[in-house]
Amino acid sequence: xxxxxxxxxxxxxxxxxxxxxxxxxxxxxxxxxxxxxxxxxxxxxxxxxxxxxxxxxxxxxxxxxxxxxxxxxxxxxxxxxxxxxxxxxxxxxxxxxxxxxxxxxxxxxxxxxxxxxxxxxxxxxxxxxxxxxxxxxxxxxxxxxxxxxxxxxxxxxxxxxxxxxxxxxxxxxxxxxx
Amino acid sequence: xxxxxxxxxxxxxxxxxxxxxxxxxxxxxxxxxxxxxxxxxxxxxxxxxxxxxxxxxxxxxxxxxxxxxxxxxxxxxxxxxxxxxxxxxxxxxxxxxxxxxxxxxxxxxxxxxxxxxxxxxxxxxxxxxxxxxxxxxxxxxxxxxxxxxxxxxxxxxxxxxxxxxxxxxxxxxxxxxxxxxxxxxxxxxxxxxxxxxxxxxxxxxxxxxxxxxxxxxxxxxxxxxxxxxxxxxxxxxxxxxxxxxxxxxxxxxxxxxxxxxxxxxxxxxxxxxxxxxxxxxxxxxxxxxxxxxxxxxxxxxxxxxxxxxxxxxxxxxxxxxxxxxxxxxxxxxxxxxxxxxxxxxxxxxxxxxxxxxxxxxxxxxxxxxxxxxxxxxxxxxxxxxxxxxxxxxxxxxxxxxxxxxxxxxxxxxxxxxxxxxxxxxxxxxxxxxxxxxxxxxxxxxxxxxxxxxxxxxxxxxxxxxxxxxxxxxxxxxxxxxxxxxxxxxxxxxxxxxxxxxxxxxxxxxxxxxxxxxxxxxxxxxxxxxxxxxxxxxxxxxxxxxxxxxxxxxxxxxxxxxxxxxxxxxxxxxxxxxxxxxxxxxxxxxxxxxxxxxxxxxxxxxxxxxxxxxxxxxxxxxxxxxxxxxxxxxxxxxxxxxxxxxxx
Numbered sequence: 063x064x065x066x067x068x069x070x071x072x073x074x075x076x077x078x079x080x081x082x083x084x085x086x087x088x089x090x091x092x093x094x095x096x097x098x099x100x101x102x103x104x105x106x107x108x109x110x111x112x113x114x115x116x117x118x119x120x121x122x123x124x125x126x127x128x129x130x131x132x133x134x135x136x137x138x139x140x141x142x143x144x145x146x147x148x149x150x151x152x153x154x155x156x157x158x159x160x161x162x163x164x165x166x167x168x169x170x171x172x173x174x175x176x177x178x179x180x181x182x183x184x185x186x187x188x189x190x191x192x193x194x195x196x197x198x199x200x201x202x203x204x205x206x207x208x209x210x211x212x213x214x215x216x217x218x219x220x221x222x223x224x225x226x227x228x229x230x231x232x233x234x235x236x237x238x239x240x
Numbered sequence: 241x242x243x244x245x246x247x248x249x250x251x252x253x254x255x256x257x258x259x260x261x262x263x264x265x266x267x268x269x270x271x272x273x274x275x276x277x278x279x280x281x282x283x284x285x286x287x288x289x290x291x292x293x294x295x296x297x298x299x300x301x302x303x304x305x306x307x308x309x310x311x312x313x314x315x316x317x318x319x320x321x322x323x324x325x326x327x328x329x330x331x332x333x334x335x336x337x338x339x340x341x342x343x344x345x346x347x348x349x350x351x352x353x354x355x356x357x358x359x360x361x362x363x364x365x366x367x368x369x370x371x372x373x374x375x376x377x378x379x380x381x382x383x384x385x386x387x388x389x390x391x392x393x394x395x396x397x398x399x400x401x402x403x404x405x406x407x408x409x410x411x412x413x414x415x416x417x418x419x420x421x422x423x424x425x426x427x428x429x430x431x432x433x434x435x436x437x438x439x440x441x442x443x444x445x446x447x448x449x450x451x452x453x454x455x456x457x458x459x460x461x462x463x464x465x466x467x468x469x470x471x472x473x474x475x476x477x478x479x480x481x482x483x484x485x486x487x488x489x490x491x492x493x494x495x496x497x498x499x500x501x502x503x504x505x506x507x508x509x510x511x512x513x514x515x516x517x518x519x520x521x522x523x524x525x526x527x528x529x530x531x532x533x534x535x536x537x538x539x540x541x542x543x544x545x546x547x548x549x550x551x552x553x554x555x556x557x558x559x560x561x562x563x564x565x566x567x568x569x570x571x572x573x574x575x576x577x578x579x580x581x582x583x584x585x586x587x588x589x590x591x592x593x594x595x596x597x598x599x600x601x602x603x604x605x606x607x608x609x610x611x612x613x614x615x616x617x618x619x620x621x622x623x624x625x626x627x628x629x630x631x632x633x634x635x636x637x638x639x640x641x642x643x644x645x646x647x648x649x650x651x652x653x654x655x656x657x658x659x660x661x662x663x664x665x666x667x668x669x670x671x672x673x674x675x676x677x678x679x680x681x682x683x684x685x686x687x688x689x690x691x692x693x694x695x696x697x698x699x700x701x702x703x704x705x706x707x708x709x710x711x712x713x714x715x716x717x718x719x720x721x722x723x724x725x726x727x728x729x730x731x732x733x734x735x736x737x738x739x740x741x742x743x744x745x746x747x748x749x750x751x752x753x754x755x756x757x758x759x760x761x762x763x764x765x766x767x768x769x770x771x772x773x774x775x776x777x778x779x780x781x782x783x784x785x786x787x788x789x790x791x792x793x794x795x796x797x798x799x800x801x802x803x804x805x806x807x808x809x810x811x812x813x814x815x816x817x818x819x820x821x822x823x824x825x826x827x828x829x830x831x832x833x834x835x836x837x838x839x840x841x842x843x844x845x846x847x848x849x850x851x852x853x854x855x856x857x858x859x860x861x862x863x864x865x866x867x868x869x870x871x872x873x874x875x876x877x878x879x880x881x882x883x884x885x886x887x
Contacts, residue, residue, distance in 0.1 A: 068572045071569050072566045072568075075558075078610075079554065079557065079558050082613070083554055084617045085613050133394070133398035133399070167396070174394070177392035
């Protein structure tokens with residue numbers, strides 16, 4: 063073998079490494095939700111303070127339905143301040159954030175809401191029917207519902223400021239058009 | 241507080257490892273012994289610090305210190321004591337600590353064992369090991385920090401993944417990681433050999449026993465993983481060609497190839513390049529396995545997480561492969577073999593063929609594992625590669641390997657004469673044919689199963705023949721039977737250790753063949769008092785009970801199993817954990833040498849009026865675990881100090 067050829071040995075690994083690097087772009091858990099484009103399943107729950115909370119009551123607004131649990135670190139802990147911040151910024155513009163706490167103990171959930179100072183309505187889903195209706199696989203998952211009551215975007219994992227702003231702005235702009 | 245202390249110690253350990261690696265490297269280049277000695281102190285320091293981190297994290301688990309995020313994620317107040325300990329390595333961050341701790345332990349043993357025996361190679365090997373350790377400590381500081389504060393401190397934790405609440409959780413990861421990290425030592429000495437240009441036999445002699453130890457632990461880890469899958473997951477199987485299983489299986493295959501090819505280099509000075517490459521490949525595959533399980537690139541039943549850690553691991557894998565193979569290219573001239581194959585019919589070529597088959601098997605497993613990725617990259621289509629592909633490609637390879645297991649140890653070196661072949665293989669071949677015929681008469685209609693039995697009989701006969709002949713020679717020399725056999729095994733412990741390992745593999749192969757060929761199952765919905773029947777077993781449904789455990793709720797079914805007489809009551813269950821979406825099956829079984837009875841509880845009516853049960857009769861599965869025990873004996877025998885060297 064000539065002197066140069068032998069250096070092809072280490073280089074032979076490059077395509078394999080490139081393929082593995084490609085893997086970062088793809089998310090194997092990214093399975094499209096069949097609910098996107100469909101009407102959001104209705105629910106009527108009671109908030110942690112005991113007030114009634116129904117999806118129907120917010121028809122005509124952009125509704126952000128967020129499924130969370132107090133035991134879900136780190137994602138739910140990361141997104142709780144984001145949701146609170148966004149809710150405060152958008153509440154005057156026809157946007158509602160609704161938190162649905164699943165598979166949790168009431169005391170732990172209340173502590174979570176208190177610790178993060180959440181002011182948007184949060185309800186427990188004691189029987190799990192709402193999360194089954196929405197096909198929730200893990201927490202957190204967030205569904206963006208447009209003014210016509212259809213699910214438009216399903217977001218898996220913690221919501222960031224950018225995701226919230228972009229999605230909600232789009233739904234608001236779209237609804238403003240005739 | 242705990243989090244800060246732990247993080248601080250990790251950071252100091254990282255600095256020490258980087259320093260030690262650099263000092264050992266410079267010491268090796270310049271020959272300054274003081275630097276190497278300083279690196280040794282660094283290695284000791286790293287070991288002590290990681291041990292302290294490990295102890296601190298365990299303490300945090302035992303005291304429910306939820307201010308540490310990792311603790312809050314992997315325990316809750318209901319987690320039983322025992323699983324609070326195993327929970328320490330139940331997820332990504334802790335598993336990296338366990339990994340680093342073992343690596344630090346191996347590094348320390350290398351220091352203690354080899355510091356005065358291998359003056360030339362040792363400093364480079366130490367530098368390599370500390371460098372690898374530094375990488376894992378880097379992961380521990382930046383990508384997967386086990387010590388991270390959680391604010392606000394939650395009232396209760398999330399809890400351990402319920403599937404990991406099993407006694408196998410203490411042994412499986414420990415064995416597997418001892419295997420994975422164990423291959424670092426041969427790799428480190430291979431790097432030392434390349435760096436110094438001393439690619440002869442010295443590094444092989446130093447690492448042979450290390451390779452056996454690593455190989456053995458890897459085997460054990462795989463077997464315990466199979467046992468866990470069999471008795472926890474509730475699908476009645478022990479191997480699913482899951483990417484993570486494949487990740488551990490590939491280095492096992494190439495490691496096995498290495499253990500065999502070493503013998504050719506020792507004996508014939510051949511295959512230097514091949515041996516170095518196999519060690520690099522094996523170590524690369526252990527890193528690849530870790531990458532696969534921790535990057536989230538490929539979905540799997542037990543891949544951990546995704547994020548920055550994947551990029552870090554991939555970069556390190558690239559660095560290791562490019563450096564190591566670059567060194568190979570640089571040392572190309574000295575790595576070229578001196579010896580040549582004399583004949584196709586010889587022990588060398590049998591071993592070579594064994595190597596080719598093992599590497600081919602590793603390649604097909606690799607290909608099947610990354611194919612989904614390839615398909616998505618090239619065609620944009622998501623596909624999954626399942627058991628049929630792996631079985632179809634690998635079963636013929638494994639059958640050939642078993643056949644070679646009989647040929648390799650007995651055939652002559654260099655060139656086997658017809659006389660040698662007849663003397664060693666006539667009777668084994670006859671026995672193999674008889675076994676195939678007997679299997680056919682007994683009703684085996686699968687040709688693969690018949691071939692497997694034939695190959696097993698053949699190998700058994702060769703082992704018996706060899707051992708019998710050697711014993712007879714000793715008897716003629718005047719020894720009595722038992723001392724003759726014992727002395728033989730003790731004196732040639734490596735050869736007979738190898739035979740016993742072969743025997744273990746053979747028994748495992750029989751278990752696998754039998755369970756694939758003859759296992760049967762049925763699923764039935766029963767009301768209390770009704771029975772299901774399967775191959776002579778009657779299973780009567782007696783009723784359901786509900787039990788509240790410390791951290792979950794359990795529904796238990798009682799089933800009386802009989803086959804003419806009552807064998808006992810099996811209680812499969814479904815466990816409901818608050819933090820899990822779906823219930824976890826709890827299997828109940830009755831193991832037997834010939835067959836296992838295996839019950840899984842399916843759906844049930846809440847009022848207990850009916851329940852669905854899956855009943856399996858799994859044939860010969862126990863032999864897989866028995867084979868594992870035999871393999872353990874063989875490996876122990878093989879790593880005993882060599883008598884011939886000292887006697």
